[in-house]
Amino acid sequence: MAGLLVESKSEGSQVSFVIVGIGLNVNQSRSTLPEGATSVYATGRERHNVEHLMNSIIENMQHDYATLETPDKILNEWWTDCIHRSKNVEIQTGGQTRSGISKGIDADGSLLLEKNARTEHIMEGTLRVLNEQKASPDSMPPHPSLHAKS
16 A cells, blocks of 8 residues: 655765655555555545645654654554564565564664574565464564564
8 A cells, every 4th residue: 555665875874865755555446556555545445635645644744753863662653553563474575585474673674574583684675464363472572672683
């Protein structure tokens, strides 16, 4: 239904800039979407005014801008509501398919993917939940307490 594209430039440990793009499938019908994709309309059968929706998103971003100073809080709130929290997932990245259990997000923004008692950091890719059964009853919190070794 939605996706984020983030581009950044850094020099050493200093970040020069970050550009964030948001993609949201709003009024597309299922027949016009790629396999596995959905839209707000396809889900709720209600058309939306794209300009009003965009303004709402921008207003929310402006309201929440100050939270960028507390990345731990952002990651923890996101992980609490994450739909793939502690679930079996598959990730398509760089022509490869990786699968395992989604265990959190690290401080660098990478997905922590656990498989065979090893944790891999995935920086980019397309994620798909493999089933609705949780991998474990308890899920680990994301960063900063979890820094797994690959």
